[in-house]
Amino acid sequence: MSKDWPLWEVFVRSKGGMAHRHVGSVHAPDAEIALRHARDTYTRRMEGVSLWVVPSASIIASDPRDDAQMFDPAEDKIYRHPTFYNIPDDVKHI
Amino acid sequence: MYTTELQKNAQVQNLEDPAKLEAFEARVAADEFIEPKDWMPEAYRRTLTRQISQHAHSEIVGMLPEGNWISRAPSLRRKAILLAKVQDEAGHGLYLYSAAETLGTSRQEMIEALHSGKAKYSTIFNYPTLTWADIGAIGWLVDGAAIMNQVPLQRTSYGPYARAMVRVCKEESFHQRQGYEIMMAMCAGTADQKRMAQDALNRWWWPSLMMFGPTDDNSPNTAQSMRWRIKRDTNDELRQKFVDITVPQADALGLTVPDPQVKWNEAKGGYDFGEVDWEEFYAVVKGEGPVAKERMKARREAWEKGAWVREAAAAYAEKLAAREAA
Numbered sequence: 001m002s003k004d005w006p007l008w009e010v011f012v013r014s015k016g017g018m019a020h021r022h023v024g025s026v027h028a029p030d031a032e033i034a035l036r037h038a039r040d041t042y043t044r045r046m047e048g049v050s051l052w053v054v055p056s057a058s059i060i061a062s063d064p065r066d067d068a069q070m071f072d073p074a075e076d077k078i079y080r081h082p083t084f085y086n087i088p089d090d091v092k093h094i
Numbered sequence: 095m096y097t098t099e100l101q102k103n104a105q106v107q108n109l110e111d112p113a114k115l116e117a118f119e120a121r122v123a124a125d126e127f128i129e130p131k132d133w134m135p136e137a138y139r140r141t142l143t144r145q146i147s148q149h150a151h152s153e154i155v156g157m158l159p160e161g162n163w164i165s166r167a168p169s170l171r172r173k174a175i176l177l178a179k180v181q182d183e184a185g186h187g188l189y190l191y192s193a194a195e196t197l198g199t200s201r202q203e204m205i206e207a208l209h210s211g212k213a214k215y216s217t218i219f220n221y222p223t224l225t226w227a228d229i230g231a232i233g234w235l236v237d238g239a240a241i242m243n244q245v246p247l248q249r250t251s252y253g254p255y256a257r258a259m260v261r262v263c264k265e266e267s268f269h270q271r272q273g274y275e276i277m278m279a280m281c282a283g284t285a286d287q288k289r290m291a292q293d294a295l296n297r298w299w300w301p302s303l304m305m306f307g308p309t310d311d312n313s314p315n316t317a318q319s320m321r322w323r324i325k326r327d328t329n330d331e332l333r334q335k336f337v338d339i340t341v342p343q344a345d346a347l348g349l350t351v352p353d354p355q356v357k358w359n360e361a362k363g364g365y366d367f368g369e370v371d372w373e374e375f376y377a378v379v380k381g382e383g384p385v386a387k388e389r390m391k392a393r394r395e396a397w398e399k400g401a402w403v404r405e406a407a408a409a410y411a412e413k414l415a416a417r418e419a420a
Contacts, residue, residue: 013129016126016127016129016253017126017127017253017256017257018257019257050129077174077178079171079174079175079178079268079272080178080182080265080268081268082267082268082271084268084271085268085271085272085274085275086275087271087274087275087278088346090346091274091342091343091346092339092342092343093339093343094238094270094271094274094343
């Protein structure tokens, strides 16, 4: 059985000024073909103005088992949000 | 936190391919965003590198006056809030250094420019924080002025800078509100506490107005930066806006801004106000601020004391890589 081509993650910038956003992935033997496949797969209807492809193996993802220790500490720090502070309604622009 | 353009050198000559330059100018005039891989005039790249790195340095140096007060905050609640705010400033510095790096200058070069004194940062951080009320005044006035500067920069023409500003602005609102809340608490407290609040306002008012930079007729790069949509408003426009929204906020606290010339002008729909002491401003820009030397010393010391951590992490990564290769 032959081997799959390597996997590439695809990011599309929908329009100027926006950040590239992950849309999915493609298989391709090299970076150039990955870009072509990404174009044909993900931007057939003017979905974007710029493409990034990144070897999937290069992406380091957090482990879901670590979610609690990674993200829970932010939960009780509500003072990081502007609504935590009571400013009288007649004080404007703040 | 934000620093406005501080360099006063003459306008940079454009020695670019006229066709490319024209196409670039047309894109910018049509409010298109410029991205790292797009062609751009050298002067645009240089101006942005300088502005974004100055902005980043200001976030980093801005941690120092407030960091001083973390251990002396009057309650656990205030301590946690101030810690979170200082942590945000570090984050803002990092967003901005990353944006500046997309223009081709390395992080190392920018940090060296700050530490050698070559790079500027906002004049505001060269004033001392004498009392707890200063932490209130900084949040209210300094972060208020920063927000005034940064909101229009969310539409600045360089994409990575604009996107960094979107994140920063979203986070900055809490900074100003916690400062105003401190001021409200001081003003509702004892007569001494209210006096401290007034004293802090007296000392931070003018330096805050200076944060918007020199007057428009003394700001040689403004026209070019406006045409390239790096800046969206002039220094004087933003300063006026700041005075207009801040004076009523002082009134609501029962405090008075330290400028006898502040007076509502019905005809212009804004406040008239007195002249900033520009001699003081330029002296502080040149590094003669009351605590300029102390700030840079603290900054360099923090960097040097952290060197062994950076070196150890790099050595460990090298060791792992060598092991993997073997």
